[in-house]
Amino acid sequence: xxxxxxxxxxLAGLSACTEKPQTLGGxxxxxxxxxxxDNPFAAPGWKKGDKSSWEQGxxxxxxxxxxxxxxxxxxx
Amino acid sequence: xxxxxxxxxxxxxxxCNGCVTACKNENEVPxxxxxxxxxxxxxxxxxxxSISVACMHCSDxxxxxxxxVNCFYRTxxxxxxxxxxVCIGCGYCSYACPFGAPQFPSQGTFGVRGKMDKCTFCxxxxxxxxxxxxxxxYGRNRLAEGKLPACAEQCSTKALLAGDGDVVADIFRNRxxxxxxGAEVWGWGTAYGSQQAGQPxxxxxx
Numbered sequence: 001x002x003x004x005x006x007x008x009x010x011l012a013g014l015s016a017c018t019e020k021p022q023t024l025g026g027x028x029x030x031x032x033x034x035x036x037x038d039n040p041f042a043a044p045g046w047k048k049g050d051k052s053s054w055e056q057g058x059x060x061x062x063x064x065x066x067x068x069x070x071x072x073x074x075x076x
Numbered sequence: 077x078x079x080x081x082x083x084x085x086x087x088x089x090x091x092c093n094g095c096v097t098a099c100k101n102e103n104e105v106p107x108x109x110x111x112x113x114x115x116x117x118x119x120x121x122x123x124x125x126s127i128s129v130a131c132m133h134c135s136d137x138x139x140x141x142x143x144x145v146n147c148f149y150r151t152x153x154x155x156x157x158x159x160x161x162v163c164i165g166c167g168y169c170s171y172a173c174p175f176g177a178p179q180f181p182s183q184g185t186f187g188v189r190g191k192m193d194k195c196t197f198c199x200x201x202x203x204x205x206x207x208x209x210x211x212x213x214y215g216r217n218r219l220a221e222g223k224l225p226a227c228a229e230q231c232s233t234k235a236l237l238a239g240d241g242d243v244v245a246d247i248f249r250n251r252x253x254x255x256x257x258g259a260e261v262w263g264w265g266t267a268y269g270s271q272q273a274g275q276p277x278x279x280x281x282x
Contacts, residue, residue, distance in 0.1 A: 008219050008256070016154070019167060021139065024145060024146045025146075025162065026145075026149070027147050027148065027149040027159035027202055028202040030149065030151065030157065030200075030202040031204065031205050031220075032151070033199060033205070033219040034150065034206055035220065036205065036206075036220055036221075036222075037205045037217060037221050038205075038223075039206045041206075041221050042220075042221045042222055043221055043222035045222070045252070049138075055240075056111035057222050057238065058077075058239060059125065059239070059240055061222070061224055061239075062238075062240060062243045062244065063247075064235075066121065066228065066237050066239070066247055067223075067250070068234060069247075069250055069254065074090075076230075
């Protein structure tokens with residue numbers, strides 16, 4: 001009985017030697033951009049949460065704002 | 077959708093620094109930090125060329141590879157972002173980046189270096205889209221508003237292109253065909269190609 005008691009005390013003492021896990025958490029998860037925003041600054045012409053409409057909206061925006069050749073009939 | 081990419085057309089860039097100003101204004105970037113800057117080669121010599129440089133959101137981003145706390149992540153659109161709550165400001169990413177994109181605010185006590193800050197492709201960070209917390213830590217989330225990065229959208233000569241890789245590559249290709257010169261896209265191979273800039277092509281006869 002005494003031996004068992006000593007063994008349990010020794011085991012309890014050893015538990016202090018365990019190591020806390022040190023795994024890296026990494027970055028938090030981020031919502032996808034096509035989920036949209038809850039502010040009044042969103043561009044019109046696409047549906048919030050609809051990935052394909054968001055993609056089409058961005059493609060159209062890229063052409064309209066960055067490709068001046070598409071605005072001229074003769075391209076020179 | 078293809079990956080989001082930046083292209084800077086050196087034939088068009090006039091070194092106006094409008095992109096730098098737009099970025100600082102849109103994202104309220106702190107004093108001493110420039111997420112984007114204009115670099116001029118052969119400055120003052122006839123034929124000088126300027127390009128606008130920021131994080132290129134590389135396909136195989138070296139900053140992600142070296143980060144000891146794994147604070148970087150890549151969105152489905154290929155935008156490389158990071159979590160400032162995890163970043164320890166060690167600066168390894170700064171040494172790894174071929175474009176000098178990572179910036180470190182140094183306005184703390186005793187000049188202590190803060191958490192890394194870099195171009196987000198105007199896509200914010202790991203906070204609720206469009207929230208105040210996201211804006212204060214990472215700047216405006218224009219992508220979630222259905223817009224493209226402010227630097228490119230306001231570029232007066234359209235030298236800086238941003239958006240879906242296929243779309244911007246088509247726009248640039250058309251320009252090169254029309255003008256018949258200036259096909260070089262500095263940084264493109266380093267950021268998006270497997271071949272490193274300045275290295276001979278692999279697999280062929282030398």
